[in-house]
Amino acid sequence: AIQLTQSPSSLSASVGDRVTITCRASQGISSALAWYQQKPGKAPKLLIYDASSLKSGVPSRFSGSGSGTDFALIISSLQPEDFATYYCQQFKTYPLTFGGGTKVEIK
Amino acid sequence: QLQLQESGPGLVKPSEALSLTCTVSGASISSSSYYWGWIRQPPGKGLEWIGSIYYSGSTYYNPSLKSRVTISVDTSKNQFSLKLSSVTAADTAVYYCARRITIFYDYWGQGTVVTVSS
Numbered sequence: 001a002i003q004l005t006q007s008p009s010s011l012s013a014s015v016g017d018r019v020t021i022t023c024r025a026s027q028g029i030s031s032a033l034a035w036y037q038q039k040p041g042k043a044p045k046l047l048i049y050d051a052s053s054l055k056s057g058v059p060s061r062f063s064g065s066g067s068g069t070d071f072a073l074i075i076s077s078l079q080p081e082d083f084a085t086y087y088c089q090q091f092k093t094y095p096l097t098f099g100g101g102t103k104v105e106i107k
Numbered sequence: 108q109l110q111l112q113e114s115g116p117g118l119v120k121p122s123e124a125l126s127l128t129c130t131v132s133g134a135s136i137s138s139s140s141y142y143w144g145w146i147r148q149p150p151g152k153g154l155e156w157i158g159s160i161y162y163s164g165s166t167y168y169n170p171s172l173k174s175r176v177t178i179s180v181d182t183s184k185n186q187f188s189l190k191l192s193s194v195t196a197a198d199t200a201v202y203y204c205a206r207r208i209t210i211f212y213d214y215w216g217q218g219t220v221v222t223v224s225s
Contacts, residue, residue, distance in 0.1 A: 001170070034211040043203055043215035044154065050210055087154055091210040095169040096144075096156040 002026050002090050006099035012107040019075040021102045023088035028068045032092040035064055035073045038101075039084045047086075048073065078104070109133040111204050111216035119198075119223050125191040129204030129216060136185045137162045142207040143187045145178060147200040148218075155200075159207060160187055194223045 003026040013019050023033065031051035036044035046055050048064035051071055061076045075082055083106055088099040115127035129143070136143060144159040158168040160178045168176050172191070180187040191198060199222050205212040 032210045036212075038154075043205075043218050044212075045215075046211055046213050055211075055213070089154075089156075089212075094167050095171075096159075098154040098156065101153045 001095050002029060002093060002097055004088050004090055004097055004099035006086075006088060006102050008102060009100060010103040010105060012105050013078050014107045015078055015080060017078045017107075019078050019082075019104060021073045021086055021104075023066075023071040023073070023099050025069045025071070025090060025092075029090045029092035031067045032090055033064075033066070033071050034089045034091065035062075036087045036089065037082075037084045038087065044087060075104075109206065109214045111206065111214055113202060113204050113216045113219040115219060115221070117220055117222060119194055119221060120225050121195055121223055122193055125189070125194050125198060125221055125223075127189045127202055127204075127219065127221070129187050129189075131185045131187075131206075134206070136180060136187060137182045140208065142167075143180065144205050144207050144212065145189045146203045146205060146212075146215075148203070149197075149200045157189065157191075157202075196223050199223045 005024045007022050033051045035048040038044040047058050047062050052064045063074045065072050085101045085103045087101050110132045112130045119125045142159045145157040147155050158178050160166050175192045177190040201218040203218045205215040
């Protein structure tokens with residue numbers, strides 16, 4: 001199975017900060033990667049698909065980059081509603097796998 | 108508006124089977140454009156993909172659970188189901204159903220808590 005390693009596992013940041021979360025795949029997955037945001041007690045919400053395509057309705061401060069094995073989710077200016085846990089997921093091969101998550105907390 | 112709703116017992120005894128159903132409204136489960144999946148999240152932990160089914164009945168399972176998992180579809184009721192046999196405390200989790208379009212899950216149910224305990 002393809003392993004996805006997210007880093008950091010948690011971070012503290014302030015409103016307005018630029019935040020970068022990385023996701024490294026154990027083997028190449030082309031651009032078959034999605035990013036989700038999850039808030040406590042809620043289901044994950046899709047932010048980015050195909051590594052860099054922004055889902056309709058998601059604020060443009062979110063962006064994704066990368067291909068092959070190294071990927072990033074960037075929040076250009078952190079807003080209060082962005083404090084949450086973020087997960088990457090690969091769709092290249094079965095079993096579909098998730099990264100371990102990155103919790104973004106308020107500094 | 109597409110909605111997915113999980114249903115089933117919230118408490119299951121060890122060694123018994125867990126059975127959940129996901130009812131889809133606002134879209135046909137028979138569409139050739141989608142896969143339908145189950146994902147779970149143990150308390151305080153990350154997400155684990157359980158498996159997916161296509162409307163034709165083709166299934167894909169996580170090897171770590173494959174021997175215990177069955178996912179089925181009922182197109183007449185616009186539902187798909189999860190059965191996980193021989194459960195233990197490690198199967199305690201929030202279980203989500205979700206719709207997949209090729210390379211992402213775009214719609215998720217709200218999740219249902221399943222506790223394995225005697």
